[in-house]
Amino acid sequence: DAGVTQSPTHLIKTRGQQVTLRCSPKSGHDTVSWYQQALGQGPQFIFQYYEEEERQRGNFPDRFSGHQFPNYSSELNVNALLLGDSALYLCASRRRTGTSGNTIYFGEGSWLTVV
Amino acid sequence: AQSVTQLGSHVSVSEGALVLLRCNYSSSVPPYLFWYVQYPNQGLQLLLKYTSAATLVKGINGFEAEFKKSETSFHLTKPSAHMSDAAEYFCAVSVSSGGYQKVTFGIGTKLQVIP
Numbered sequence: 520d521a522g523v524t525q526s527p528t529h530l531i532k533t534r535g536q537q538v539t540l541r542c543s544p545k546s547g548h549d550t551v552s553w554y555q556q557a558l559g560q561g562p563q564f565i566f567q568y569y570e571e572e573e574r575q576r577g578n579f580p581d582r583f584s585g586h587q588f589p590n591y592s593s594e595l596n597v598n599a600l601l602l603g604d605s606a607l608y609l610c611a612s613r614r615r616t617g618t619s620g621n622t623i624y625f626g627e628g629s630w631l632t633v634v
Numbered sequence: 635a636q637s638v639t640q641l642g643s644h645v646s647v648s649e650g651a652l653v654l655l656r657c658n659y660s661s662s663v664p665p666y667l668f669w670y671v672q673y674p675n676q677g678l679q680l681l682l683k684y685t686s687a688a689t690l691v692k693g694i695n696g697f698e699a700e701f702k703k704s705e706t707s708f709h710l711t712k713p714s715a716h717m718s719d720a721a722e723y724f725c726a727v728s729v730s731s732g733g734y735q736k737v738t739f740g741i742g743t744k745l746q747v748i749p
Contacts, residue, residue, distance in 0.1 A: 523677075552737070561724055561739035562678070576732045609677055613735070621738060623728070625678040627668070 521546060527535050531632045532600050540595040540629045544612030550574075551593040553585060554609040554622070562609055566570035568593055569615055600633045607631075636661040636727045648748050653697075653712040655743045657725035658724035660706065666728040666735075667708045669699055672742070673721045681723070684708060695719070720747045 522576055524543045532538050544551050550569045554562035564577035568587035587593045591612075607628040613621045641656040659665060666685050670678040682693025689701045695718075699710045708725060725740045 550734075554739075559742075561741045562736065563739075567734060567736075569734065575731065575736055611678075611737075615734070621735070622680055622683060623668075623735075624680070627677040 523610055523612050523624050525608075525626035525629050527629060528627065529632075531634060534600055534602060534633055536600050536633075537596065537598045537617075538600060538631060540597075540610075540631070541601050542593045542595070542610030542612075542626060544591050544610075545624050546595070548612035548614050548624070549591050550613050550615045551587060551591065551610045553593070553595045555579070556609055556628070558606070559584045565595070573580065597631075601634040602633050605631060605633045614632075636665060636729050636736070636738050638727050638740035640725050640743050642743055643741060644744045644746065646746040646748060647715045649717055653710070653715045653719065653745065655710040655723050655725075655745065657689050657699075657708045657710065657740060658706055659708060659725070659727045660731055661727055663690050663729050667699075667701060668706075668726040668728065668737075669693065669697070669710050670724045670726060670739075671721050672724065678724065681710070705721055713746045715745075717747050717749065720745055 552567040553565040554629045556562045567575040571587045582598045584596045609628045610626045613623045637660045639658045668683045669681040682691045684701045692698045697712045722742045724742045728737045
């Protein structure tokens with residue numbers, strides 16, 4: 520049973536460029552969330568997708584956008600990259616139905632460096 | 635709104651000594667609480683979770699945590715530290731908002747185990 524998978528694992532972009540990160544949720548999961556983890560910080564919630572719609576959003580600018588596909592996989596897009604966007608981007612998935620305490624499973628993350 | 639406070643961004647213990655990582659939460663509704671561990675250059679792995687079934691929760695690798703509502707705490711403990719426990723530990727609180735779970739992480743505690 521594959522867990523949450525993310526790609527690419529590492530990438531370097533230049534300021535002003537755009538980036539797309541991809542995530543496949545754990546089998547049986549239908550809800551995908553994205554987190555940004557800057558160096559030395561805890562993960563910060565970006566947004567959550569369910570049934571191909573953004574359901575919740577954290578305190579991130581509109582440069583951060585996402586998408587969820589019918590197979591539940593998801594993309595995170597960041598436009599007009601800033602140096603401060605350099606971070607580990609974590610994708611997490613869970614099953615929405617069932618108990619509210621359903622565990623959230625994380626992928627290994629995508630390391631983004633903006634130069 | 636919920637929040638998590640982890641006291642001590644760095645904790646050092648000797649191998650074989652008690653591990654105690656502190657976490658206090660704030661939530662206006664009954665929360666679900668989690669501890670995650672992150673090894674260098676990896677994603678987050680669930681250690682244990684509290685979902686109101688039992689106040690003392692046992693997790694993987696010999697860790698456990700006790701939910702104390704009166705103290706709004708969910709401290710993580712392990713009787714005897716092992717070198718392999720050196721990692722960063724994150725406490726997280728999850729509450730339901732509009733039918734969706736919102737997870738907030740603490741800033742993390744780096745555990746150093748001294749031989």
